[in-house]
Amino acid sequence: MTAEDRARRERVRLEAAEMFAAGVSAPVVAARPQAQGGATLDPQVELERGPAARGWDDQRWTLARIAVVIRELFDVDHTPRGAAYPLHRIGWFPRVPAARAAERDEEAITAWRTEGLTFQSQYAVVASQQVQDAGDRLGSAPGGPGKG
Known part of the structure; x- marks a missing residue:
């Protein structure tokens, strides 16, 4: 292991210790993704920014869109169904709005x-x-x- 790898591992260990001290659960700490270059990204922050912040016209996150975001941020390919697994780990679940027709009588x-x-x-x-x-x-x- 190179000195750079050891430094990165120590940085990750210290970040995890801070998260544990803040009361974050172990599965959430373990599931936090690493971006290219070793920087820790919070996918929840990206999701809360909304699809419009990433160039989509409406405010709906679809699994296909989330798979694209994961690919862009973490250089990991997921099928749309495969993108649901990390979402569930961080507590995001599908919510279907009550869609009503504009011409509803x-x-x-x-x-x-x-x-x-x-x-x-x-x-x-x-x-x-x-x-x-x-x-x-x-x-x-x-x-x-x-x-x-």
């Missing part, structure tokens, strides 16, 4: 729900009547239930 939705419930109620009444009729037919048949 609340009145039409309410009417549809009411019609749907009315249809379901009518269906339940018809089905109940059919079951009752079938039971009546069985009960009136010779040797059917209730007929000794």
Whole structure:
């Protein structure tokens, strides 16, 4: 091991000791990535800057975009699914926003729900009547239930 490697290892050890003293958990300390040249990068800081800071038009982090960022920062290739693993280690999980259409018509939705419930109620009444009729037919048949 060269003197430069020993110095880098000592620097990493001291950074880890500081993180432990600050109350950071062992898995988080172990998972902190090293950028090219040995500098420690915090991926959370990069993610919190947002996709727009890296040139994307909207504010959505996709796994494919995160894989690109990991490649640029750490020179490590990941598939989009593979990019999810380090994210989970630092506590980032997918959140899907409630996407609603811009042309959403609340009145039409309410009417549809009411019609749907009315249809379901009518269906339940018809089905109940059919079951009752079938039971009546069985009960009136010779040797059917209730007929000794």
